[in-house]
Amino acid sequence: MTVSTDSPAEPLRGARPEPASAVAATPTVAVIVVAAGSGTRLGHAEPKAFVLLHMRPLLDHALDSIFGMNEPVQIIVVAPVDRVADARAIAVRAAARHEAPTGFVTVVAGGRTRQDSVDQGMNALLPSVDVVLVHDAARALTPAALCDEVVAAVRATGHGVIPGQPVVDTIKRVAESGAILGTVDRSELSAVQTPQGFPRAMLEAARAWAVQNGRFEALTDDAALVADAGNPVSVIGGHPLAFKITTPEDLERADLILQAAAPQPTLLPRIGTGVDVHAFAADDTTELWLAGLYWPGESGLSGHSDGDVAAHAICDALLGAAGLGDIGSVFGTADPRFSGAHGHVFLEETVRLVAAAGYRVGNVSVQIIGNRPKFSPRRAEAETRLSGILSAPVNIAATTTDALGFTGRGEGIAATATALLYAAPEPGQTPDLNWEA
Ligand code: CTP
């Protein structure tokens, strides 16, 4: 057996100052969380309690159950001998998350077998404790309420109490050859779980009895050990979430359960529209830039920037959907930095502003209205260019106006755009919905 590295008198280092009330509320219940196994069947390089489930070690999840109990309890974590410091760090973090004092949390090194590890935990019990729960860290998703129920049942009965679930499969006794020897009566069976709870005196006496009678090695289960010494132990209803993570399939199951329980971010749609018009430049030297592309040989558009009506209409649609104003108010036509600037400059900055406000672009639809240039030969190229800038699908349509109006007379080009944004909050973050904007 190995030696405890923390005594109960020596609470966790790194602990926050204890509130004065913590001294008075000395716990009468202790939970020994056995986490010193290697997890051979799980097959990870790390000991099982340190294997990550949803980015947190199994031990961290297991401690959530204990810190979630109704009454303050002494928590004794039994860790692999070479991982005591890591277990301590996990316990300090878990306590902080639950705003619990760490004064009643102790980490000790475990032993060769599970029962050796329980022994190490028993050595760290506070004198005030009269009910002891022994719990597998491997049952990482156990509801706190099950722990409370076990405590209540131990107090009510004055003897050992363990949670169990009815066995649903038909159970056969099978010979080594594979021949069926018989069917076991399922109604008498219970698949037992942890935490297993006992009056402290009964558990201590039973463990001493097992050692004296050479029964210690054979009795791997706390309840069996207590019953073997002649004490009553009864079963109360267990919980499906108290299943033990033993194999990779169990870990996958736990992962799926947590995934299903995690709140999905609500994607709130926001829509915006934009319109822009530029006249063709009077001179022949102005280049035409439209939908992010250069159009050699075509008449250019006049304007403070490069006159890319499609890019500008998209900016207005995006800013409008995010409630961030419009291109004029954001960029300012008088700002010399944007003199002659190409459409992508405005688009990139608009996308940055929209993302900073907590949105991502769903899709954008653009309509270009004008006689020239003939757009369809370069539609795909323009869509690829703009989709790349926005990281979202962009569809571009083009039309003439049947010789009517300023576009029909060839005086300029117009564009309209519609943009869909999604508010995509990080979990736990409130999106800026700009309802007032
Ligand atoms: N345990 C322990 N000390 C040991 C062996 C096991 O504290 N010497 C703990 C485990 O950490 C686990 C619980 O007892 O929380 C149940 O054991 P099990 O599921 O068998 O875990 P491992 O022994 O780690 O796994 P394996 O048997 O696959 O190696």
Ligand code: MG
């Ligand atoms: Mg084991």
